[in-house]
Every structure is written in C-alpha cells, then in structure tokens.
Amino acid sequence: MQQLHNSDPLLIVEKLTLKASGSSTSKTILRDVGIDLRRGEILGLIGESGAGKSSLGYAVLGLLAPGIERSAGSIVFDGEHIEAMTEQSRAGIRGRRIAAIFQDHGASLDPLMTVGAQIAETVRAVGTKVSRRQARQRAIELMARVGIPQPEARYGHHPHQFSGGQRQRLVIAIALAGSPQIIVADEPTSALDATVQKQVLALLRSLVDETGVSIMLVTHDMGVIADITDRVVVMRQGRVVEQGETASILDAPADPYTRTLLAAVPRLRLSMSPALDGSMACAEPPYEAVLRVHNVSKTFAGHSLSWFTSGHRRPALSDVTISLQRCAITGVVGESGSGKSTLGRIIAGLETASDGILDLMGQRFDIGQSGRRSGLLGEIQMIFQDPSASLNPRMSVSDTLHEAVRFGARGGTNDRLSVLTMMDRLGLARSLLAHFPHQLSGGQKQRVCIARALLTRPAIIVADEPTSALDVSVQAEIVTLLKETVAEQHVSMLFISHDLALVQALCQSIYVLKDGVVEDQGDPGFIFSRSQNPYTRSLIEARPARFTH
Known part of the structure; x- marks a missing residue:
C-alpha cells in the first residue's frame, strides 16, 4: 500500500455550515464542519440518517439541492477555494478532478444506452479532443480495469444485462x-451482498493504492469502514x-455516540450455544408448517445475461422447496x-412461477x-427494501394505514383504534x-411499511431486505420490532437478506440459495457453526472479521 496519505491535505473543509431555507423557517444541515482528505487515502463518513454525511459529500461535489446554501465556512481543493471560483471553473472540476459514485447504480446508468457508449460519452465529455475511436478504446480499458469480463464483447450490452x-x-x-x-x-x-461487496471494496482499495486517488466514502456500514478506510x-x-x-476509532471510541453506533452493529457468531440454536420466536411448542412451497421453478423469457450462460438460458429458480412454520422467522440468503427476491415475490403473488405448488x-x-391465487389475498403481505418506493407519495400516513385496515378487515374492526394502536406499538x-x-x-x-403489512392481519410476511438501506441503530430497532411482531401476532415471516449477522439474530431456520437452487439449509447453529458446504463457508468468510466472533 502506498503511503501517500501522509502528505498535505488535498481537500480541506473549514467550519462549513449549510442551511436549508423553507417557506417560513431555516434548518441547519451542517454546522461548523471541519475535515480534511489527504492524497491517496480513503476517508469514511459515518453516522445515522440525517447526520449530514451525504450533504457534506454533495457540498464537495457542488451538487447541493435547491434551497440548501452555504452560510459559513469554506472548501479548499488543491489550494483553491471552491466558493471563490466561477461557475464555469467549478463545472470544470466536477467529473474531471472530483468524481462521484452514487448508491443507486440503476439510477446512475441510462437503461436505453449501451454501457460502453455511456463510458465513452463520459470520456469525451471530460477529455480534450478525444476521438470516438479513442473514447471507445479508453472505455474498454476502464471496463477491464474494474473487472468486467470480456469488456470488448460486452461494450455493446445494456445495463440490465449485467x-x-x-x-x-x-x-x-x-x-x-x-x-x-x-x-x-x-x-x-x-445494496450488494457480502461477496460482491468484498470484491468492490477490494477494487476501490487497489485503485487508491495504484493511482493515488483519494476517496471520501459515505456509508452506514461499519463493516465497510473496518475493511477499507484509513x-x-x-x-x-x-x-x-x-x-x-x-483502528483507533473502532478500538477505543472517545465519544458516547460512537460507542452507541458500534454497539448496534450485529455480530456474526461462529460458535453458538444450544440456547441460541434455532429457538422459536414464540415461547410455545413448534407448530406445523403454515406454508410449504414445492418444487418452484422460474425461467425469465427476456434476454438478460443474468439468466444466460454461454448462450443457454439458465433458470432463476430450479425445484426450490421450502417451508415456513407459524410463529417463526425463516431466512433466505445468497x-x-x-x-x-424472485422466490419472495412468487410467494407474495407478485410473480408467477414456471412450475410449482x-x-x-x-x-x-x-x-x-x-x-388462480385469489385465495391468497390478505394472507401474505410484503415489506420491500426501499420504503420510499413502497409508499404512495400522494397519500398521508393516515390514509395509507386506514386503507390497510379496510383491506384486511375481518368484520367489526375499529379503523382508527387499530391504526393508533399500531402506531404506538x-x-x-x-x-x-398527517405527514x-x-x-x-x-x-x-x-416502520410505516411494517405497520401497513401488519394491519392487514396476514398469516405470512415476506420481508425482502427490509433493513439494508437503514443505519445500524435504526436497523437494530427494526430487527427487534420484527421479532416482537412475530411473537405477538403468531405470524410466519420469510426474511430475505444478504446480511448474515441479521439472519442469525432473527431466524430459526435458514435456506442458502445459489444460482436458483437450495445449496444448504438448517438452523442457525448448523449453518454458522457446523455446515461444511463450500458456498456457505464462502459467504461467512466474506463477512468483516472485526464483527465476527
């Protein structure tokens, strides 16, 4: 590793204050923030939602949202005060000398353009007098540099084919x-699973070590912080x-808030006591399985390379059989x-299967x-990964929850009382x-999405990555809430996640999927302590060592 980060700071943020002006009030987004980013280092920004992490990153990029303004402080990049530059000069920095990687890769890529054309377009936009042939060649080189196999052949593919x-x-x-x-x-x-996340982090680290680029990394994932940041x-x-x-922050945090964040990080236990080995969520004897899915197969008919191998169509699911017990949480990882997610959507009735019962x-x-699935209406509800996309932006919380009560009513239900009771819970x-x-x-x-699902009084809840977009403290609260919900309402839950520590903390049985097939299954004690399945072990080993014991 190059030790470039011992040099003078490349970026200095001094007493930066940002304010958002509303119709009648002004809200402070950042207050007297001071940091520096050195050459060739990775600096991590952590904190709960609303801490100002992303706002600081966007301020550095010069991409502040309308209504947010700098009221004090400065940002100095390579010896120049950014706020003193003309708009043309700032635009000349953005994309060329300061670039961005956003969370939602789906929104960052144009679905109608080939990936090669998008990279080549950027090469020409940030370069000077670059020909189309040169831009194409540079795009292919960049695709190879970030580990895309057969970059020349895949230059003409679209985002959905990756x-x-x-x-x-x-x-x-x-x-x-x-x-x-x-x-x-x-x-x-x-939004990436542990093994892919590990690959992307290794790529970022190698880019820093080989090119000397500096990275400001905004994240709520303590494992990422432990793995990659300086x-x-x-x-x-x-x-x-x-x-x-x-190392100093993680080993000996000085501030109580930092200690609280670290305490909320779920730890993966590789040695489990019998008391923790697959115990039921309820303090009752196990019930018979409330749901059985037999020999489910699914093959998509499109041309996405996600489902093709060497020109042959590959099924998304192949003869998958699982069961869910009442008053228990069943995990699906992979x-x-x-x-x-395909399995979860089939169970929830949002996808049809090619075969299965x-x-x-x-x-x-x-x-x-x-x-032929109308009998399932109201019995199975789904909690999606992205709550923002799951809620109707034109409906208030009250309208959303009252609609759920009416949908799941079994007669004699007091809508208002049901909603208020659920809000309190x-x-x-x-x-x-009213919001x-x-x-x-x-x-x-x-929480509103969870309330909506529960108010329909379902027999089964399918939770698809319900905590991956949340910071660790909120994630811990949601996990506790889900466990209490299953115990109190005697429902079954299918919990889909790429976070093994969360699955271990929540689930009584676990299915491991690989390429649409059940690769491994068992209770948490077996999966994490005794399974010798190579794929299961590879998933466990991809977990950051600092939060595994």
Whole structure:
C-alpha cells in the first residue's frame, strides 16, 4: 500500500455550515464542519440518517439541492477555494478532478444506452479532443480495469444485462473516466451482498493504492469502514463528534455516540450455544408448517445475461422447496442473482412461477397462474427494501394505514383504534399520521411499511431486505420490532437478506440459495457453526472479521 496519505491535505473543509431555507423557517444541515482528505487515502463518513454525511459529500461535489446554501465556512481543493471560483471553473472540476459514485447504480446508468457508449460519452465529455475511436478504446480499458469480463464483447450490452455488482463496477468505471483526484462515494455497496461487496471494496482499495486517488466514502456500514478506510469522521445532527485513524476509532471510541453506533452493529457468531440454536420466536411448542412451497421453478423469457450462460438460458429458480412454520422467522440468503427476491415475490403473488405448488394451511395454489391465487389475498403481505418506493407519495400516513385496515378487515374492526394502536406499538408518534412520506426519515418510512403489512392481519410476511438501506441503530430497532411482531401476532415471516449477522439474530431456520437452487439449509447453529458446504463457508468468510466472533 502506498503511503501517500501522509502528505498535505488535498481537500480541506473549514467550519462549513449549510442551511436549508423553507417557506417560513431555516434548518441547519451542517454546522461548523471541519475535515480534511489527504492524497491517496480513503476517508469514511459515518453516522445515522440525517447526520449530514451525504450533504457534506454533495457540498464537495457542488451538487447541493435547491434551497440548501452555504452560510459559513469554506472548501479548499488543491489550494483553491471552491466558493471563490466561477461557475464555469467549478463545472470544470466536477467529473474531471472530483468524481462521484452514487448508491443507486440503476439510477446512475441510462437503461436505453449501451454501457460502453455511456463510458465513452463520459470520456469525451471530460477529455480534450478525444476521438470516438479513442473514447471507445479508453472505455474498454476502464471496463477491464474494474473487472468486467470480456469488456470488448460486452461494450455493446445494456445495463440490465449485467448483475448488480457488475453495474456498480461500471459506475466506478464512469467515475474514473476523467482520472479524478477525488472520488466521493455515497453508499456504493449498501445494496450488494457480502461477496460482491468484498470484491468492490477490494477494487476501490487497489485503485487508491495504484493511482493515488483519494476517496471520501459515505456509508452506514461499519463493516465497510473496518475493511477499507484509513481514517473515519463520525457525524451526528450536522456536526462532527469524533474523527481519527480507523483502528483507533473502532478500538477505543472517545465519544458516547460512537460507542452507541458500534454497539448496534450485529455480530456474526461462529460458535453458538444450544440456547441460541434455532429457538422459536414464540415461547410455545413448534407448530406445523403454515406454508410449504414445492418444487418452484422460474425461467425469465427476456434476454438478460443474468439468466444466460454461454448462450443457454439458465433458470432463476430450479425445484426450490421450502417451508415456513407459524410463529417463526425463516431466512433466505445468497449472492445477488441467487433467486432470493424472485422466490419472495412468487410467494407474495407478485410473480408467477414456471412450475410449482404453494400449500397454505392445507389449501393448494397453482403458482404458475396468477389468476388462480385469489385465495391468497390478505394472507401474505410484503415489506420491500426501499420504503420510499413502497409508499404512495400522494397519500398521508393516515390514509395509507386506514386503507390497510379496510383491506384486511375481518368484520367489526375499529379503523382508527387499530391504526393508533399500531402506531404506538411501532414507536411512531401519532402526530406523524398527517405527514406524507417525504416528511419522514428512512426508519420512520420503514416502520410505516411494517405497520401497513401488519394491519392487514396476514398469516405470512415476506420481508425482502427490509433493513439494508437503514443505519445500524435504526436497523437494530427494526430487527427487534420484527421479532416482537412475530411473537405477538403468531405470524410466519420469510426474511430475505444478504446480511448474515441479521439472519442469525432473527431466524430459526435458514435456506442458502445459489444460482436458483437450495445449496444448504438448517438452523442457525448448523449453518454458522457446523455446515461444511463450500458456498456457505464462502459467504461467512466474506463477512468483516472485526464483527465476527
């Protein structure tokens, strides 16, 4: 590793204060923030939602949202005050000398353009007098540099023909197009499974070591911080509460808030006591399986390379059989493209299967034909990964929850009382009923989604990555809430996640999927302590060692 980060700072943020002006009030987003980024280092920014991490990153990029203005302080890049530059000069820096990697690779790539054309377009935009042939060649080189196999052959492919991890690599290639000195990476791995995340982090580390680029990494994932960063800045409510070398912060945090964040990180236990080995969520004897899914197969008919190997179509799911017990949480884990979400969507009735049978409490449904599944309405509900996309932006919290009560009513239900009781149970202030989704935090929105699912009084809840977009403290609260919900309402839950520590903490049985097939299964004690399946072991070994014991 090059020790470039011992040199003078490349970026200095001095007493930066940002304010958002509303119709009648002004809200402080950042207050007196001071940090520096050295050449050839990775600086991590951590903190809860609303801490100001992303706002600081966007301020460095010069991409502040409308209504947010700098009221004090300065940003000095390579000896120049950015605020003193003309707009043309600032635009000349952005993309060329300071680049960005955003969290949502899907939104960062144009679905109608080939990936090669998008990279080449960026190369020409940030370069001077670059011909189309030169831009194409540079794009192919960048695709190879970030680990895209057969880059010349895949130059003409579209984003949907790449896996999630590959799409994030392509976003990194676009960021590298201008040979930047700084990359601002905002949650670049939060939606990736552990093995792909490890690959992307290794790529970023190698880029820093080989090219000397500096990275400002915004994340809520402490494992990412432990794996890749040289120094850490801890933020809370727009202020810097602590900063220093990564090892020092993680081993001996000085601020109570940092200690609270670290305490909330789920730890993966590789040795489990019998008391923790697959115990039921309820303090009752195990019930018979409430749901059985028999020999489910699914093959998509499109031309996505995610489902093709060497020109031959590969099924998303192949003869998958699982069962869910009442009053228990069943986990499904696996890499991106393993079929986890497809399985969950088939169970929830949002996808049809190519083949298979679903048995719900003795009643059989042909899940190959959606029109014959009306008996499932109200019995199975889904909690999605992105609460913002799951809520109707034009409906208030009150309207959303009352609609759920009416949908799941079994007669004699008091709508208002049911909603108020659920708000209290989930720790949501009743005043939020009048709010709309954009007025809620990420944790509040996810609680509303959970409330909506529960108010329909389902027999089964399918939770697809419900905590991956949340910071660790809110994530811990949601995990506790899900466990209490299953115990109190005696429902079954299918919990889909790429976070093994969360699955271990929540689930009584676990299925490991690989390439659409059940590769391994068992209780947590077996999966994490005794299974010798090579694929299961590879998933466990991809977990950051600092948070594994």
